[in-house]
Amino acid sequence: MTGRMPLQPDESKIVQILVVEDERVIARDIKACLENLGYAVPAIASSGIEAIEKAKAFHPDVVLMDIRLEGEMDGIQAAQQIWQDLHIPVIYSTGHSDHATVERAMATEPFGYILKPIKEQDLYVTLKTALKRYQSEAKTIASSLVNAQTLPTADTLESPDGPLSLNSKFYIEQASVEAQVYAEISKPGSLVCIKASRKMGKSSLLLRIGHYATRLYYSSIAINFQEADTTCFESLDKFLRWFCLRVTCQLKLKPQLDASWDDILGSKISCTSYFETYLLEQLHHPVVLLIDEIHCVFKYPTIAQEFLSLLRIWYEKARYIQAWQKLRLVIFHSAEIHIPLNVEQSPFNVGLSLKLPEFTPEQIQELAWRYGLDWSHGDAITALMQMVGGHPYLVHLALYHLAQQPDSTLKQVLQTAPTANGIYHPYLQSYWDCLQDR
Template structure:
């Protein structure tokens, strides 16, 4: 067997495909590398690598029906022939099977599942997050613009928490109804009720809520004396799209200091040490908070970076795009930079156009008879137009800008100013949360050429 054969056999015989870390350990162990070297090269902690490897050898032993470990892994398998059954399974296995209604290609418009082959790690982000949630009373802050992969990362952090037998809950503030954000008491009761539900506990708000001591104190007591007291394991609580609260300054000035207080209480009260809080948001907070009351200057801050050239190259391999050199990657990144969603959407359309048995209409339709290079050029030529693959995404951004004239004027200033521009900080934070701009020192620029070209054209048309 080759190492590729081993990986294929495991992928087709195990209930779930190998994770990227599992496959990395297999390939590196085949080359005789130590766990410490594997950890260094993959930006994972050594203990994490050893734990995953130990589970991997057990799986491999079960599949091959003999004891396998790191020491005998290659020695036992390198000169072994594939069995007839294994050969049949490998022939049937295709990393990217032809499109069908039963087996569709994953459309990149929602969080990537835990088994998705299209999730590209951005070391050392994942390992830092995994390590942080093991710290008692920790706070992990994840900041990134929309469609940069926050929700996909959260899925993996929560899954890691479950591997550690932690209890996990995820709340998305975009799911909360509008009226809740204008009433602190109602909002905190909603918050407590949802966390109770996530922990499979009955809501006992009336036993702990006391209007005489206030809703913040009542919420704190409810967590400390009921939720955290009832659950013995650590609890990972992920709060996603926290930036929605930024739009309600009165709520923000009450809710965020409460989270900061909980973090400080963990230094002295054991129950609070069970709570591992993850706060995910799209931009810097633009609501003024007292330095010592803000939760945005505590814990571990993580920012999700744009993809590097190498990561775009890795994603292209996952899509099995026939890109033999760097030219295609350079052309794509010249238009969309390393924006994960924009890069992946382009690759989705390109591979869809090259697959057999296509039973849907590509919009826009690419020339199916063209070479991969020509298809990419066609896609990029159409990209900043109303007929390109990004048109729905661009239209949504345009609608958001049109709903806020000040925001639109600020972005127009950014894309029409020679070099780079400066704008009001609150407007800049909002544009940043939409992913439209990047900060370079104290200067602001459009985050990619796609946005510059599309919105220049749109704003010219409107002005005319």
């Protein structure tokens, strides 16, 4: 689990069952059977990745999961992630009862296991048993989480000034965004552009996308353009050589730039050839290339326009060249910094474009709980949002300060927050400096 308080089943509402089945006829029959038993089916998923996406979107009471699924993630892998991330009980359904399959499934400690063809009475008993077990375990799990998280100590607090670690209990999942990204990077030759204002959580999300890619057995590469020396931007040729070398090193391959580079053909064609005939050729699985702080290139308009058009070209090549289908691009860019681009050469208007949202009041309440604060009455949330909206970093910073200094009140913190001695002064100063640089 990631620190989410498990939801105890509400017996007064209709139980929601997410059906995961890649055979349409069977899925339709299961849905009809469940509805006949008085359950609701909010969605049907046909792949492991889609199952995770729909579990996050609908948060059902139970997932009825087929083990053998289309795609790169089977039902057991999907069930493990759904339980880990969302703490939703899973019941396996399968036509395979061989020893190896059963042993692998049982190792994940599911809440039930039912063989196909599914009989209505068997399904009813299995669901009732699973729900009863989950209901009895939910109180124990919730109590354990409260004891572990209600009173964070100085050692367990994590500064919001940098990316939140993968196991951070202070990371608030942006389920709709993450589900879309995870689904998109599973598609051959995909391109995702994620736009966000400063300190909206781009770096924390980048970590999680990279981690998710490795769980799919993809390679994951993160390129941060802040790492590049100023001299790397002296020419397009030098910049693209630096870029190729960084990717090569992260893939742990031997650099062979000279074999692909041709001064007459030019650096863009040379860079493309290096990727296509060497880097991608060496890989036997997809690679997710995460590009962060791309706005650093915008200071050099000529390089920026050529590089961004190159990314667009690579995306389009994936339509007809198989090697490029291995490459999955994820670009993080700033909402405050823009560069004029020809719409036919820009990577920002193709593929999947997303914008990181602010926290909702419910997410702020959840985060406050993780900091050991009881904000269930809502007044504190309203007061904080009147000043900072749902800006993730500014919300985190206020809660972090209150957890560090339990004698302080939110009212006291907000009174001084925007002043020279307040907690928001460094952020406001850096934002002002950024505006002046423009």
